[in-house]
Structures are given as C-alpha cells and as structure tokens.
Amino acid sequence: MARGTWQGSGTWQSSGPDIGPLAAVVVGAVVVIGALEWLLARIWWVIGGTAVLAAAAIAAYVALARWADRREARFAERRRAELAAQAAAELPHRPQPAAVEASSQPPAIVNHYHQDIHIHGGVPEQVAAAIRALPGRPGDAITEGKE
Numbered sequence: 001m002a003r004g005t006w007q008g009s010g011t012w013q014s015s016g017p018d019i020g021p022l023a024a025v026v027v028g029a030v031v032v033i034g035a036l037e038w039l040l041a042r043i044w045w046v047i048g049g050t051a052v053l054a055a056a057a058i059a060a061y062v063a064l065a066r067w068a069d070r071r072e073a074r075f076a077e078r079r080r081a082e083l084a085a086q087a088a089a090e091l092p093h094r095p096q097p098a099a100v101e102a103s104s105q106p107p108a109i110v111n112h113y114h115q116d117i118h119i120h121g122g123v124p125e126q127v128a129a130a131i132r133a134l135p136g137r138p139g140d141a142i143t144e145g146k147e
Contacts, residue, residue, distance in 0.1 A: 039046070
C-alpha cells in the first residue's frame, strides 16, 4: 500500500507507482463491456433485421428468375412466329420433285478417282471409246515431271 500525504489545498499526493496505464486499460474494458451490453440487448433486433433482409433478397431473386423465364418464353414464341412469317414471305412454294425412276441398266461409265482411273459398267464399246478419249496414259497426270 502506497503512502501519501495531504497537501495544503486538500488534495491527496501519492508517493506510489503511476496508475495511468492501468486506468486506460480499465476505461477501455468498461467501454468494450458497455458496447457488448448494448449489442446483446439488441441482438434479437439485429438477427431479426438480418433475417428480414435475407428473406427479401431471396424473394427478389425468385421473382426476377420467374419474370426472366416468362420473358424468354414470350420472346421465343414471337421469334418463331417472325421466322415462320419471314420464311413464308421469302421462299415461294416450290413443288416437290418427282421421284426418280430407277433404271434397270447401270450407267454406262462409272469413274473411280484414285491411283488410276477405273472405268466400269455399260457396253464395252462405250468403255473403249471413253478410254480412247483420255489423253496420254492413265498414270501420266500423277507422274508428270517425275522422271
């Protein structure tokens, strides 16, 4: 225990250690405790307000999502109608082509283009005439310039 003396003006003069830092800690603790008491006294209001805002945000999201779905459906329907009208206006009605009748005879000449030209089918005179009509030998085009 610190000893002190009375001064002439009636104030106490301590001769012990300085308690200023300890007083700052005590005042800080009192302020923190007061703030926590204030918050805890109103915590149900804070929780209730947060819950109301969260519910409002979720309701707004759901409403906007439903509105977007309805808007998209209206746009798709309108776009289908526009495309159908545009197709009807741009493309006149064309009759379907008649079915091609299958011929009982294969075509006279069928060409297969790969390493050499192979000519199949038909009448031998037509095949011979087609071969004679080809310039040079069959491999000339492929090997030209490769001596």
